[in-house]
Amino acid sequence: MTAWDAEALRASIPGVVAILVRRGADFASAEDAVQTALVRALERTDPASVRDLRAWLVTTAWRAFLDQARSDAARSAREERIAAEPEPGPASHHDDTLRLYFLCAHPSLSPTSAIALTLRAIAGLTTRQIADAFLVPEPTMAQRISRAKQRLAGVPLDQPGDLSRVLRVLYLLFNEGYSGEIDLAVEAVRVTRQLALLTDEPEVRGLLSLMLLHHARRAARVVDGRLVPLAEQDRSRWDVEAIAEGIDILQAALARDRLGQYQAQAAIAALHADAPTAAETDWVQVVEWYDELVRLADSPVVRLGRAIAVGEAEGPRAGLAALEPLDPDLPRFHAARAYLLERTGDVEAAAAEYDEAARRATSSLEQEHLLRQAARLHAAREPDA
Structure with missing residues (x-):
């Protein structure tokens, strides 16, 4: 028997949630229906028979949503309208997923709630995993996520979104770092990679570059339980592949000639990463990039x-x-x-x-x-x- 591809399942979540919301489900119901679909996927004994995973998840989640809607005592005309809609197909429009990012970073949410909702609806983490990462009891996190969903009730998916707010949420998520089972920095990189596939905005790639360049130094930052300042870090412990990728992504973003604060921050990180030793850091250029950063985001x-x-x-x-x-x-x-x-x-x-x-x-x-x-x-x- 072929096992499910867990990464593919997780990667499908935001797109499927977005499709259900676009078609009339409220955010909370859509997210619950997708979780039901994931459970049913894991219960299947023949995953190899599913030719189009996303289409199968959309259909299964949609049916779960309709089943729940029909079981409510207070059915309304809205439910009948939704039930009359044809079943959605495998829709490949990335705009739906991009709008879900905007929804999870809605201005009505606090930064903490936006991060938790992003981890749940886009990264596909369980409530327990998110609670463990934030070092809070699972019921506390469940309540926080539930309140966030309630705040988004009735917010249409077709409203214009603020990409800068999405990037801010992802930046804060990365800075939460690591605790317990879930590495939030790794999750932030993974989710930002997904966002980079949905938009060609240079600032998205600037943020991804910044994350990669900082994450590359992680093994040298804390050694034997002690914090090691940048100037004293053993640079042989830095991840050279992550640095190379980060610099390549940054150069491609800068070539677009639409400079933003994350690109400027990444340029500073790249100068540190490119120096063979701390003493050889090009500090004059670092100051010049800080001057740009002051101009962009003082x-x-x-x-x-x-x-x-x-x-x-x-x-x-x-x-x-x-x-x-x-x-x-x-x-x-x-x-x-x-x-x-x-x-x-x-x-x-x-x-x-x-x-x-x-x-x-x-x-x-x-x-x-x-x-x-x-x-x-x-x-x-x-x-x-």
Whole structure:
């Protein structure tokens, strides 16, 4: 007996959900019907007899939806209209799937809800898997997803979507990183690859390139439970294939001459990836790309990154001057200031800044790293015994 292709099943989910929504099902019912179809697929003992997987899933999910609609006590004229529609065929229009991305990133949803719904309806993860990834109980995540679906009730699939919002949701999903059974960074890359097949917008490829270039450094970022800064990472542990792919995708996007913030961020990541050593990084170009990023999407976080790059390209005092206008409550402000102060030779001030940065750290890995930096500088200030 031939086994089902689990990856093909998961990849079919967004398109099938989108078809049902387009044909009149509300989002929650469509998503439930597709899950029913997936269960029925896994119960089949003859998957090899299914010639067109997507068409079979559409038909099975549509019938499941109609069965549920007919069983409701409060059937309406809308149900009769839906039931009278002919069964959808294997529809290959990618616009439906693209609109589902827009729906999952609807402005009525919070970023967390949008991410959870994207993982459920597009990535095809179970509620338990999503709950495990976010370290919350399954009933909590089920309620969160249910509320998100309710908010989308009545939202037509043919409304114009905001691609920038979709990209923002995927960017946040990637930054959630990894916890437990599900690697959210890997899921973000996989879903963004799907989106890249649906649209030729350069920014989609810019985001995919950015993800690949950052993900390529993952094995070197945390070693033996310790956070390793970029400058100290063992570059032989970087994934050269992912870097090559990321750079190729970026170059193709830049050739379209429609620069966006994700392409600019990817260009900065590519300069880091292309340098044989940290000392050989082309910091002048990094600053130039940060200037483009400021023009495209100015924010305190971007300004902070630019200040560090200026400190490398023009010297630590120039970096401190660039840092000066920023709010000290900005995440990683004190860590950046500590690094630049140490480079000026002001060890005492740098140690105090590392202490403050550790106090404000939002993850244990980051906090432990900053405490080690502070301890190193405090030890350097102690007189010889």
